[in-house]
Amino acid sequence: MATQKLYAGVKLRELRGRLGLTQKAFADKLSVSLPYLNQMENNHRPVSASVVLALAQEFGFDVTELTSGDAERIVSDMREALADPVFSSATTPPVADLRLAASNAPALARAFLELHRAYRQTHERLASLDEALGREDASLRPSPWEEVRDFFHYCDNYLDAVDRAAEHFACPGGVRRDPMQAAGETLERMGVRLAYSDAPAMRAYDPESRSFTLSTRASGPTQRFQLLYQVAILTQNDLLEATLDFARFATPEARDIAKIGLANYFAGAALLPYRAFLDAARSTRHDLERLADLFGASIEQVAHRLSTMQRPGEKGIPFFFVRVDQAGTITKRHSATRLQFARFGGACPLWNVHRAFETPGRFLRQLAETPDGVKYFCLARDVSKPGGSFHAPTRRYAIGLGCEVQHAGALVYADGMDLKGRFEPIGISCRICERRDCHQRSVPPLERRLRVDPDRRDLLPYEIAD
Known part of the structure; x- marks a missing residue:
């Protein structure tokens, strides 16, 4: 070869x-x-x-x-943007041209994606114009949430300075401390009083009284995470602000959201410090339940952390991580693999993450192949987040974690599976998926012409031409 x-x-x-x-x-x-x-x-x-x-x-x-970086995800994002119906009358560039643009002119490619994002937001605002009419503050601004999401997306969801600061806090001198004890001692030194309450809010900080309150309704992993979040806000402000300055967000709202995201990143990296977590992941063969027990974390926190282990010179297995709600909408997405998720809409319905809701408490395994021929080992499980009382709603999600199949042998979940067996065909988005015989296709692929035969009906009401 x-x-x-x-x-x-x-x-x-x-x-x-x-x-x-x-x-x-x-x-x-x-x-x-x-x-x-x-x-x-x-x-x-x-x-x-x-x-x-x-x-x-x-x-x-x-x-x-x-070989790392964002070229592949830029190509994926451009293909999805070009699948927008607004381009239906234009000639779609071949994938080879998109790869050249992503490799040779990434700034120009990102500018195109930014322009398309602005167009979509303008289109969505106009679609609900009746809601905005008469409001003096109505304006067409980029979505701060999407701006922050793209920032983490193009950082490979790994922020070296923040990650190392969290590791230094959690493992001074290379020895891992109990995160609750370390956070409590840090707050005490700063004159912050730690208290617990039965209130539904997971955490609350009062800067005037310098008191920090955790909800007893939250689970242990959630309490640890929220406590470490507050440590990040109080002790790492200069680092977080410097990172925000580097990102150059367009709006104050995006900067505020990103600061929360950075503090959350610190909390996750302190709860699951890089080297200790990487060693444990390898020794347990990435057993999510064992890792959750060892670090006092939730299964979702462990799966999310595995997708960030991309420190130069000390990289773990490149994983993708995704979380979807019951409507199939992607609420979190991170990928260190070649698999990229749709920026708009939901995930492919053939992916096992959607079936996780049907089998609560079980891990589902899947061998999957994307249209580009890359084969993946996929793991999915439902995640329930109780509200802590009878009247509080329970939030239900499904999480997906996976890697390219050549790494599957390092996962305990691949035991007993024929890794050379049948791979289920999955895609990214129907509009850019080139599969011609998919029985779950919702819309035709934009890059192909259609044939419609009124005298014949197969799985789809049309045929996809070559």
Whole structure:
């Protein structure tokens, strides 16, 4: 089988910029000619094996970063955006062109995605114009929630500085502390009084009285997480603000939401500190229930954390993680794999995450293949979040966790499965899925022409032409 050529011009330019080197100086250190480096940086030539070796030896560069990044997710996002009916009269660019744009001009590709996002929000606002008419504050602004979601999406859901700060808090000197005790001692040193209440709100902080209250209705993992969240807000403000400055959010609302997201990230990383959690994940073969017991966390927290283990030089298995509600809407999505989730709407109905609601308390396993030919091992389970009283509603979700099938042997859940068996065909979104014989298709693929035969009806009321 031919080895896939590695084009990483953007990564090379970024590294050279961080080092402050001219092309000539960079070429000398890599022992290549200046024209050759120029061609590699512009993706006219692949990165050679000798250059990969030189990057590792000369600069200590983690060469796995050459193949990571957001090119694949940009391609996926552009394909989904181009599947919007607004482009139905235009010629859809082939995937090869989208890959070139994502590799050679990622800033331009992101600008296109930003433009499409703004269009969708404008369209949705106009669709409910009757609600906005007469309001002086009605305006067409980008959604702060989506802006923050995309920030984490394009960071691979891994924030190195915040992650390391959380690990330092949880494991000073490399020794893991009890998170509740460590957080309690930290608040006490800061003069913050910790109290418990039967109130429905999970947490409440009063800056005037410097009192922090946790709800006794919340589960143990939730209490630990919320306590560590407050530690992040009170002790890591400078780090969080610096990260927010770097992100350059367009609106104050997006910045406020992102700060909560960063504090949540710190809380999760302190509850499940990187090296200790990675070692435990490997020794338990990624058994979610064992890991939850070892760290006093919930199964959802453990699954989410597994999708963030992408520290350069110490990477875990690349996982995807998703959470859906009972309507099939994606409420959380993170992926360190090539699988990318639909930015709008729900997940593919053929995916086992939807069946998890039918089998509460059980893990469902699935071998799945996406239209690009990549094969995955998928795990799904329902998650219930009781409100803590008879009258409080119970929130029900399903979580999905998975990896490419070549990593499945490192998961206890793959035991007894034929990993070379039948793979179920799944997609990302019907509008960009190229499968012609899917019995669950909701709308036709935008990139294909249709044939309609009034005298024949099969699974679909149309045929998808070549």
